Amino acid sequence: MNTATGPGFRPTHVVPPRGMPAWEAPDPARPTVPLDPLLPVQLLERRGDWGRIRCANGWSAWVDGRHLVAVPEDPPAAHGPAGTADPRPLLAHAAQALADYRSAVEQLAAGTLDGEDFADHTRGLRLGIVVDGESMWLYDPEESRWLFGDGRRLTTYATDREAPGADDAGHAPTRLVTPDGEH
Template identity: 85%
Template sequence: MSKAPGPGFRPTHVVPPRGMPAWEAPDPARPTVPLDPLLPVQLMERRGDWSHIRCANGWAAWVDGRHLIAVPEDPPAAEGPAGTADPRPLLARAAEALADYRAAVGELTAGALDGEDFADRTRDLRIGIVVDGEKMWLYDPEESRWMYGDGRRLTTYATDRPVTGDTDAGHAPTRLVASDGEP
């Protein structure tokens, strides 16, 4: 269905906070796996209301482009002011969440968990990481925001919470709003 992205992958949009359906082609009769909430995607093509998007892992799909949330600004420049966070603690939390998920998958496949127990055990896990060379987009589930990092620092890239007057490195994060207008 798609090719792996080259080094040129740069999110241009994110999926709405409640996720969204996706299709193999711009045809409602060909649904595929729905997209996760706040997933960074790159817009590749538009055909009317249809948008062909690519994810960081190379997977591509068609979506109703009217519901994608544009990320209007480039990530902060590496030569800009220092970011607000050391990426290592957030990376460690992401590694722990992934280890918890991997353990639950192991127990599910071994028959030690049934589907309902698996869903209960993984319900509150949130992990999101896109790494492209030295660039990184990392989801911070405690703050409901995507962070951009260059290996040395993290700055807020997009959030689904109200944006205050505080910004990271002079970069006002994109505010994500649900398609019904509610944050």
């Protein structure tokens, strides 16, 4: 389902760390593409356990709303922890990851890579970024966390770093980080 997204996209939830299936309608017989781990989404509607979500690009789908991870209503406050002083290194890393992925896609389309080589070239690439005016949510794959930025600095927004209570596969649940540093 595609719906137009205005400039006011503001995530209300993130997809769980392992990703999740999605459906065109609240009907298990109508599957669509799965959602990537930690993808920021807006929860638009609930119908029992079903939740209709919208992504930053305007695409919407139905998911099992019980598994979405809620994010704070507002990004970390400006008077919160100091955070990373400079967002530019992570933006450069995101630009390089996107360039690497784009190059692999171009090689696949040109026939110079097959599916297995494409998988090898893209293995380990993780990129996530939502820009809404001066606000930005940026995924840091080295630290397994989402950061919020205002153009001047970044502050941890949500993380899936291992913590007490991690499941058997070694994945910790996504934890929200409040401005005072509590989880």
